[in-house]
Amino acid sequence: DIQMTQSPSSLSASVGDRVTITCRASQSISTYLNWYQQKPGKAPKLLIYAASSLQSGVPSRFSGSGSGTDFTLTISSLQPEDFATYYCQQSYSTLWTFGQGTKVEIK
C-alpha cells in the first residue's frame, strides 16, 4: 500500500495568515493527489484534484502543487470558514489512501 504522510498534524493560525500543509507519498504517484477539507460532523469536500487543479466553486485562495512524492496545499489568506481538518489522498493505486489529516485551528 502507498502510505501518505501529512505534516504538520495540527497548526494554529490567525485570519489572514498564509498556511502551508505538506503531504509525502511513500512512492511516486505522479500527480494523482487530491486535497479535501472536512468540518466536524460533515462529509469531506474536494478542494484540489490532480495535485494542482482547483475544484469548481472552491475559492482561489486555495492552491496545490507538487508531483512525484512531495505535495503542498496552500491557503493564501486564511478565512474564518477555513478552520477545519485537511486530508490528502492518493488515487494512483487501486485502493487509494488518505493522509492522517492536518487540523487547522484558530490562534
Add this chain to the structure above:
Amino acid sequence: EVQLVESGGGLVQPGGSLRLSCAASGFTVSSNYMSWVRQAPGKGLEGVSVIYSGSNTYYADSVKGRFTISRDNSKNTLYLQMNSLRAEDTAVYYCARDVAAAFPNWGQGTLVTVSS
C-alpha cells in the same frame, strides 16, 4: 444535481451483520466508479472498498473476506454488506462517487456502532 444518501447504519453486536445502502440521484451508479470510505470516531479517513463500472471490486486488507460491495442498477443504489463485524469497524461510513480519480460527491454518512 448529484445526490448520495446512505442508510442502514446502527448498533450491532460483534460478529453480527449489517447492509449499508447508498441511493444515488443525478447520475448512473453503474457508469461510475463508486467507493465506501469510513471514519472511526475522532480518527482520519480510511478507504474501505471500490467497485468499478466494469464490476471489478477491491477491498482494504482490514475488511477483505468480511465486506462485499455491490450495486443494483435498477435502483441506482450502491451497497456494502458487512459480516463478522468487529469493534474496530465502528465508524461513520460514507459512499463517494469517483470522477477522474477524485471524490467530488459524498453522502452524508451513516454511523455503524459495533458493541455488545
